[in-house]
Amino acid sequence: MPSPGNPSAGRPRSEEAHQAILNATVELLAEQGYSALTVEGVATRAGVGKATIYRRWSSKLPLVVEAFSQLPSLEEVDTGDLVNDLEKMLREYLHLFHASPLAAVLPSLIGERRHNPELSELLDPVLRGRRQPLNRALERAQERGELRADVDLELAADLIVGPIAVRLFFSGAKIHPRIVGPVVQMALDGLRAVNSEG
Amino acid sequence: MPSPGNPSAGRPRSEEAHQAILNATVELLAEQGYSALTVEGVATRAGVGKATIYRRWSSKLPLVVEAFSQLPSLEEVDTGDLVNDLEKMLREYLHLFHASPLAAVLPSLIGERRHNPELSELLDPVLRGRRQPLNRALERAQERGELRADVDLELAADLIVGPIAVRLFFSGAKIHPRIVGPVVQMALDGLRAVNSEG
DNA sequence: ATGAGAACGGAACGTATAGTATCGTAATGT
DNA sequence: ACATTACGATACTATACGTTCCGTTCTCAT
Numbered sequence: 154m155p156s157p158g159n160p161s162a163g164r165p166r167s168e169e170a171h172q173a174i175l176n177a178t179v180e181l182l183a184e185q186g187y188s189a190l191t192v193e194g195v196a197t198r199a200g201v202g203k204a205t206i207y208r209r210w211s212s213k214l215p216l217v218v219e220a221f222s223q224l225p226s227l228e229e230v231d232t233g234d235l236v237n238d239l240e241k242m243l244r245e246y247l248h249l250f251h252a253s254p255l256a257a258v259l260p261s262l263i264g265e266r267r268h269n270p271e272l273s274e275l276l277d278p279v280l281r282g283r284r285q286p287l288n289r290a291l292e293r294a295q296e297r298g299e300l301r302a303d304v305d306l307e308l309a310a311d312l313i314v315g316p317i318a319v320r321l322f323f324s325g326a327k328i329h330p331r332i333v334g335p336v337v338q339m340a341l342d343g344l345r346a347v348n349s350e351g
Numbered sequence: 352m353p354s355p356g357n358p359s360a361g362r363p364r365s366e367e368a369h370q371a372i373l374n375a376t377v378e379l380l381a382e383q384g385y386s387a388l389t390v391e392g393v394a395t396r397a398g399v400g401k402a403t404i405y406r407r408w409s410s411k412l413p414l415v416v417e418a419f420s421q422l423p424s425l426e427e428v429d430t431g432d433l434v435n436d437l438e439k440m441l442r443e444y445l446h447l448f449h450a451s452p453l454a455a456v457l458p459s460l461i462g463e464r465r466h467n468p469e470l471s472e473l474l475d476p477v478l479r480g481r482r483q484p485l486n487r488a489l490e491r492a493q494e495r496g497e498l499r500a501d502v503d504l505e506l507a508a509d510l511i512v513g514p515i516a517v518r519l520f521f522s523g524a525k526i527h528p529r530i531v532g533p534v535v536q537m538a539l540d541g542l543r544a545v546n547s548e549g
Numbered sequence: 550a551t552g553a554g555a556a557c558g559g560a561a562c563g564t565a566t567a568g569t570a571t572c573g574t575a576a577t578g579t
Numbered sequence: 580a581c582a583t584t585a586c587g588a589t590a591c592t593a594t595a596c597g598t599t600c601c602g603t604t605c606t607c608a609t
Binding site: 185186187188189254257258259260261262263264265267268269280308311312314315316317318319320322323324332335336338339340341342343344346347 | 383384385386387452455456457458459460461462463465466467478506509510512513514515516517518520521522530533534536537538539540541542544545
């Protein structure tokens with residue numbers, strides 16, 4: 154059971170072990186990918202018994218999700234100019250994904266979500282949270298009048314992230330940060346063009 | 352061994368069993384997802400022995416890739432107008448993916464590609480082939496002068512497919528075909544805007 | 550101090566599945 | 580007829596998830 158009946162009784166859970174497990178999970182995911190990840194491997198790498206892992210996470214999946222959610226996320230950028238904000242954040246986004254091979258796990262998780270409600274409940278909030286800085290930048294731009302009030306912000310976000318995400322996950326190719334500028338420009342120009350027609 | 356020494360000796364492989372195996376794979380993937388797919392399950396559903404499966408596919412992965420590649424692909428559309436071509440094809444694309452839950456498998460496969468060269472070699476040609484109709488439409492438009500010669504067609508394809516792919520795989524939400532028009536318009540307007548600046 | 554409670558690492562266990570091997574049988578070409 | 584190969588069925592090996600026990604260690608309450 155995750156929470157003992159009396160929290161101030163008995164030996165407390167080792168925070169050290171907790172972090173060692175998460176770190177080992179991240180390392181092994183990066184090295185060998187998701188399907189090659191074994192709980193035994195994590196336990197060995199972390200210097201921990203399997204029971205210690207299952208005491209904290211009900212199965213491999215929640216462990217992976219928590220390890221994933223520990224990845225550094227986007228920092229919010231607010232320069233007062235939408236293009237600037239988006240370019241900076243997307244460059245950072247690229248950097249994060251190139252620097253951490255753990256990102257390769259995301260498609261695996263996504264793929265299983267549809268048939269695994271438990272995973273969906275675990276993963277969806279994490280994904281939503283990661284898009285927040287982008288959404289907020291778009292909202293601010295809308296408030297400033299940089300984007301018209303009737304622009305669909307979710308569509309805008311997909312339009313901006315989509316091309317980069319597709320390259321990142323599907324083609325698997327490294328992406329020059331240089332590409333971010335044109336992509337943002339195109340997306341915004343496209344949005345403006347459509348909206349100025351109604 | 353997949354190819355016997357003398358192809359015209361002995362009992363020939365049953366084409367019926369071959370198709371039954373692929374069909375069973377497709378059905379089970381659609382019903383239960385990738386991680387729940389078992390070779391025994393496929394064999395049972397197909398009314399076939401496991402050996403018959405392993406005689407044709409070296410492991411579960413190639414089987415899944417071939418089942419996936421059997422999905423109906425995009426038909427090429429050539430109306431003489433790029434926007435028209437793209438809208439028609441993307442609507443068909445959406446229809447295909449909404450109609451066949453097997454599409455949910457793609458992210459799983461994509462996720463494992465990075466750490467599995469064998470899978471990469473199997474899957475990459477299939478993915479490339481599926482983008483062909485889109486690429487060809489863009490090439491034709493470029494020849495007609497509808498797109499400038501210096502437009503990066505790969506980037507253009509990512510710009511167009513990206514937003515829809517992200518919604519399809521990541522947000523997992525159903526997508527109104529109505530959204531295709533604006534997305535294509537935005538992407539192309541964006542491309543033109545950037546290119547007319549240099 | 551001492552004892553209760555809980556987590557610790559380690560190891561054994563049960564179940565499920567990938568993949569291999571072997572059975573007797575069925576189908577094809579020579 | 581005979582050689583050859585595939586067939587479905589079944590048993591088998593190896594691996595890995597997840598559970599359960601062990602003796603030990605840590606922390607708090609008394």
